[in-house]
Amino acid sequence: MGAGSSINVDTSSHVAADDHSGGQLYVSLKMEDYIPKGKQNLVPHVYGSVPLVGSWDESKALPMERESSSMWQLSFVVSPNHETLDFKFLLKPKDNNEPCIVEEGPTRQFMGGTLQGITRLAQFRLNADEVLEYRVCIKADRVSPFDLAASWRAYQQNLEPSTVRGIPDVSINHEGGENGLSESLDLDLEQYVVPTPPTSVVYAANLTENPRSMKHNGSEKDVELTDPPPTIKEPEGVDSEKDTVGPDPAKLHHSPGMVESKSVGTFSPKQKQYNEKGLLVDRGVGSYRLARSASVTDLPDSESKNSMPAAAGAVAAAAVADQMLGPKEDMHLAIVLVGLPARGKTFTAAKLTRYLRWLGHDTKHFNVGKYRRLKHGANLSADFFRVDNPEGMEARNEVAALAMDDMIAWMQEGGQVGIFDATNSTSHRRNMLMKMAEGKCKIIFLETICNDPKIIERNIRLKVQQSPDYSEEMDFEAGYQDFKKRLENYEKVYEPVNEGSYIKMIDMASGKGGQIQVNNIGGYLPGRIVFFLVNTHLTPRPILLTRHGESRDNVRGRIGGDTVLSTKGELYAKKLSNFVEKRLQNERAASIWTSTLQRTILTANQIVGFPKVQWRALDEINAGVCDGMTYEEIKKNMPEEYESRKKDKLRYRYPRGESYLDVIQRLEPVIIELERQRAPVVVVSHQAVLRALYAYFADRPLKEIPHIEMPLHTIIEIQMGVTGVQEKRYKLMD
Ligand SMILES: Nc1ncnc2c1ncn2[C@@H]1O[C@H](COP(=O)(O)OP(=O)(O)O)[C@@H](O)[C@H]1O
Numbered sequence: 034m035g036a037g038s039s040i041n042v043d044t045s046s047h048v049a050a051d052d053h054s055g056g057q058l059y060v061s062l063k064m065e066d067y068i069p070k071g072k073q074n075l076v077p078h079v080y081g082s083v084p085l086v087g088s089w090d091e092s093k094a095l096p097m098e099r100e101s102s103s104m105w106q107l108s109f110v111v112s113p114n115h116e117t118l119d120f121k122f123l124l125k126p127k128d129n130n131e132p133c134i135v136e137e138g139p140t141r142q143f144m145g146g147t148l149q150g151i152t153r154l155a156q157f158r159l160n161a162d163e164v165l166e167y168r169v170c171i172k173a174d175r176v177s178p179f180d181l182a183a184s185w186r187a188y189q190q191n192l193e194p195s196t197v198r199g200i201p202d203v204s205i206n207h208e209g210g211e212n213g214l215s216e217s218l219d220l221d222l223e224q225y226v227v228p229t230p231p232t233s234v235v236y237a238a239n240l241t242e243n244p245r246s247m248k249h250n251g252s253e254k255d256v257e258l259t260d261p262p263p264t265i266k267e268p269e270g271v272d273s274e275k276d277t278v279g280p281d282p283a284k285l286h287h288s289p290g291m292v293e294s295k296s297v298g299t300f301s302p303k304q305k306q307y308n309e310k311g312l313l314v315d316r317g318v319g320s321y322r323l324a325r326s327a328s329v330t331d332l333p334d335s336e337s338k339n340s341m342p343a344a345a346g347a348v349a350a351a352a353v354a355d356q357m358l359g360p361k362e363d364m365h366l367a368i369v370l371v372g373l374p375a376r377g378k379t380f381t382a383a384k385l386t387r388y389l390r391w392l393g394h395d396t397k398h399f400n401v402g403k404y405r406r407l408k409h410g411a412n413l414s415a416d417f418f419r420v421d422n423p424e425g426m427e428a429r430n431e432v433a434a435l436a437m438d439d440m441i442a443w444m445q446e447g448g449q450v451g452i453f454d455a456t457n458s459t460s461h462r463r464n465m466l467m468k469m470a471e472g473k474c475k476i477i478f479l480e481t482i483c484n485d486p487k488i489i490e491r492n493i494r495l496k497v498q499q500s501p502d503y504s505e506e507m508d509f510e511a512g513y514q515d516f517k518k519r520l521e522n523y524e525k526v527y528e529p530v531n532e533g534s535y536i537k538m539i540d541m542a543s544g545k546g547g548q549i550q551v552n553n554i555g556g557y558l559p560g561r562i563v564f565f566l567v568n569t570h571l572t573p574r575p576i577l578l579t580r581h582g583e584s585r586d587n588v589r590g591r592i593g594g595d596t597v598l599s600t601k602g603e604l605y606a607k608k609l610s611n612f613v614e615k616r617l618q619n620e621r622a623a624s625i626w627t628s629t630l631q632r633t634i635l636t637a638n639q640i641v642g643f644p645k646v647q648w649r650a651l652d653e654i655n656a657g658v659c660d661g662m663t664y665e666e667i668k669k670n671m672p673e674e675y676e677s678r679k680k681d682k683l684r685y686r687y688p689r690g691e692s693y694l695d696v697i698q699r700l701e702p703v704i705i706e707l708e709r710q711r712a713p714v715v716v717v718s719h720q721a722v723l724r725a726l727y728a729y730f731a732d733r734p735l736k737e738i739p740h741i742e743m744p745l746h747t748i749i750e751i752q753m754g755v756t757g758v759q760e761k762r763y764k765l766m767d
């Protein structure tokens with residue numbers, strides 16, 4: 034994506050999202066059958082150097098299967114730790130008493146995923162005069178665990194015996210768990226619901242920045258400057274269950290058993306205080322500040338702007354290079370939304386803000402609608418938005434300029450990414466913004482386009498229900514008609530973006546993939562933003578987060594390690610499998626993700642009927658030299674380490690281990706993959722890792738992450754949907 038380039042990404046295919054998923058080698062072998070009459074009792078087999086293909090033990094060789102009348106085939110997966118695989122074909126008589134015939138010639142070999150000596154015929158010497166020859170076709174492709182899971186799903190749907198071997202982490206056992214216990218536990222899921230952390234439901238635009246000009250004595254008047262809460266109106270004569278109608282938030286938040294829930298952009302007073310204080314985080318990723326990599330002992334005051342140690346690794350290196358080589362204005366990035374009303378601009382802006390903040394980028398969301406409401410009141414009719422209303426036009430340009438001024442001023446104080454959320458639907462308006470930004474920040478336009486009338490209709494209804502513009506309009510139909518008129522006013526003058534650097538999201542909410550077009554986009558952070566947007570969508574699905582069942586080390590109070598489950602932990606594994614079976618009973622495409630540590634694998638072991646994927650990225654925070662110690666032992670034997678961690682748990686890096694910031698960085702591919710999935714996912718992982726994942730969905734600030742409560746034996750259900758994120762919790766046992 035160099036400067037001046039323009040590319041189209043068709044998101045209906047799986048674009049570039051698999052590069053992080055730790056590929057495995059999918060090997061497919063075929064042999065053409067020339068077996069003469071009289072030799073048809075010989076079945077081709079494969080055996081070789083790894084346990085999957087018998088460890089050179091003929092009796093454990095893998096039989097090939099008949100694909101057609103003349104073709105034998107076998108496919109298997111070589112795990113990453115067996116990248117070198119030696120193998121040979123052999124013919125096994127159906128009558129086991131007769132000796133096997135091993136193919137002539139040198140051993141065939143895969144090395145580092147490359148095939149050696151593959152094309153030669155397979156020759157079998159039956160006796161001094163007779164040699165059997167087979168044509169051989171061998172293919173090896175690197176595949177992601179997700180594609181493997183998909184192939185397993187295809188098997189499940191077609192109900193044909195799988196011919197893919199060696200996927201030990203893909204469970205195809207349809208019977209009940211061990212002892213049949215999962216069937217015997219009859220769970221009524223609702224009785225396990227527990228309250229979520231206290232929060233309130235807020236429309237995303239309400240959480241955006243307040244005008245600086247309306248600040249008093251340096252402190253913001255939160256109460257006066259907050260948009261009025263939305264009034265939930267039921268559209269008259271409309272069945273809210275119909276697919277053109279968005280879910281009634283009242284129902285969403287108080288559905289049976291849902292004790293409390295919250296949406297994206299929800300905040301606790303504590304969090305708001307944090308946001309407004311604007312803790313500036315410099316992880317060396319895309320920030321212009323080049324903090325040196327610090328050990329915790331020389332960390333300055335944690336609230337100071339330059340206090341974040343630079344993140345390690347190639348990713349950070351790329352970002353740092355961008356900062357050093359790019360022009361000064363590139364140090365600050367303005368993402369300027371463009372689009373007609375009800376096209377998902379605020380939704381996208383809020384989501385992007387959440388993602389960038391989670392990654393440690395100092396990001397703020399400026400919503401011009403909020404400025405307009407605060408300056409001119411919330412109840413302006415569609416006439417205000419007419420092009421032939423000069424006062425309205427002037428007032429709208431004025432609040433846009435005010436918000437842009439604020440954003441640029443904030444950037445000059447050190448802010449990194451500003452998200453400027455308005456329709457910005459004419460080139461005249463965009464020119465004004467570009468002039469204001471000249472020499473101060475780089476602008477990327479982000480246009481959301483939707484051509485699906487059903488989705489537009491659903492969005493309009495959602496807007497009338499949720500937007501503070503209609504909070505005082507009790508009559509849904511009147512609000513609906515007014516919004517439609519407002520939309521017509523915008524449509525008359527709308528000019529799609531064709532200038533500068535831009536990203537166009539076209540029909541991304543259609544559920545069929547959509548399209549992303551980018552023009553003149555370069556650099557680390559813009560690249561990450563495009564990658565994130567390509568992978569996000571609106572398909573509703575749950576994500577279930579849970580820690581593993583109690584481990585033996587948990588009982589002893591030892592951190593890290595790789596022990597098995599305690600008796601209590603084993604019980605949780607059974608309850609969890611029963612829970613998942615019930616909660617996801619109609620979700621055939623769901624998958625179970627674990628870390629590579631025993632305690633999560635054992636916890637998921639009894640869940641049957643879903644593919645399982647092991648991620649190293651989901652492994653617990655690496656406690657380095659402290660691994661296996663109790664907190665008491667660390668305090669006694671390494672008091673400085675203990676104190677340093679206590680002082681700054683987010684940034685503290687265990688000697689030869691990791692910090693929470695390191696964990697967040699390695700979890701980014703997991704977040705992208707969770708965003709990309711359209712089916713439910715159950716994540717069985719660990720305390721620190723789940724704190725970091727949860728913080729992303731719940732929009733909790735970085736500073737709070739190491740202190741988020743993440744109890745054992747509890748499931749946090751994150752419901753992703755068209756209105757954002759809802760949360761529900763189940764506690765299966767103490
Ligand atoms: N890319 C998109 N295209 C179409 N609709 C979207 C998109 N992203 C989100 N939406 C939906 O649009 C609804 C209205 O979005 P909102 O952000 O308030 O619109 P806008 O800011 O454009 O007026 C959201 O609740 C969401 O369901």
Ligand SMILES: O=P(O)(O)OC[C@H]1O[C@@](CO)(OP(=O)(O)O)[C@@H](O)[C@@H]1O
Nearest residue numbers: 587591592593653654656719720721
């Ligand atoms: O960051 P803190 O609060 O120490 O929590 C992380 C710790 O949680 C533990 C339990 O104490 O996770 P886990 O349950 O996965 O074993 C430790 O292994 C890990 O070091």
